[in-house]
Amino acid sequence: MANDKTQSEKLTVEGRLVNLYKLQSILSEIDRIRTIRGELPAEVKDMEDNLEGLRTRVANLTADIEDFNKRLVAEKEHIEESKSKIARYKEQLDNVRNNREFDLLTKEVEFESLEIQLAEKHINEYGRIIEQKKSDIQQAEADINDREHILNEKRSELEEIVSETRQDEERLRAEALKIEETLVDDPRTLAAFKRIRKNARNGLGVVCIERNACGGCFNRIPPQKQLEIKMHKKIIVCxxxxxxxxxxxxxxxKPAEA
Ligand SMILES: [Zn+2]
Structure with missing residues (x-):
């Protein structure tokens, strides 16, 4: 930092403007660092939420499979019941005494056979559903695995950036403080600068003229005022x-920042 014109001796308006501009640049850099640091935790949080969602999905799918397995058991029991009923009816059929009894028993056998068919249909259907859910679980678990890796990387990246940017921030703050010290003999300007910076959404309290306009609000600056600004004899505000x-x-x- 070329702070040769600073320290004890009183700054010219020109030197003051340059230092205000430098102060602004440093503070903008701090703002930028803080924004990066603020965004990363949000990204990590999103990934954690996403993982939580996948884990919930696996838990739900597992519960569904259990449920369908219970239904499978019930259908199999149903088939066994029907089969034993049919066996009983067939036994009775061997000893029928009249046509009416024969018809009745035959109908019962038909009915239980249909019950068995229906239960088998359900068993097939549930089997397919269970297979589908199992493959969904596999997919979700693979996703969980991938995302856990990415999340771990993000977390260490975050830690690294936090500690790096903390160091950068401390260094920049020390620089800012040094420059600020050169401006304390004009407390009004310094206070105005801080106030504008705080209220401005982009955090800019000092701006360059850009294409005959204020670099902060982009309103046109009258030619007379532009001339005055170019003379650097007075601190001029938009x-x-x-x-x-x-x-x-x-x-x-430096020429206007991006
Ligand atoms: Zn302006």
Missing amino acids: EYCGRILVDPDLEGI
Whole structure:
């Protein structure tokens, strides 16, 4: 940092503008870092929710399979009952005394045979459903496996970024503080800068003129005012948004950030 013109000696307006601009750049960088740090935990949280959803899905599918297995057992029992009924009716058929009894027993046998067919149909159907659910579970478990890996990577990435950016932030804060110290003899400007920065959505309190307009609110700056800004003899603020305006050609000002 070229802070040669700072320290004890009083800054010129020009030096003050340059330092305000530098302060703004550093604070913007801190804002950017904090945004990154804020977004990553949200991403991790989303992934955790997603995993939780998949685990719930596996649990539900498992419960469904249990349920269908119970139904399978019930249908098999039903078949056994029907079979033993049929066996009993056939025994009775051997000893029928009249046509009426014969018809009645024959109908019963038919009925139980149909019951068996229906139960077998259900057994096939449930079997297919169970197979489908088992393959859904496999798919979900594979997804869980994949996502757990990604989540673990994200978590360590997050830890790394948090510790890295904390260090960056501390370094930047120290730099910002040093520059701020050079501006404390003009508390009004400094306070105005901080107030605008706090209220502005993009956190900018100092902006360059861009295409004859304020780089913060994009309102046109009258030519007379532009001339004054280019002279760097006074601190001039945008009459629309109150941001401090600087000339991008001023030595020490980088061309507008992206
Ligand atoms: Zn403005």
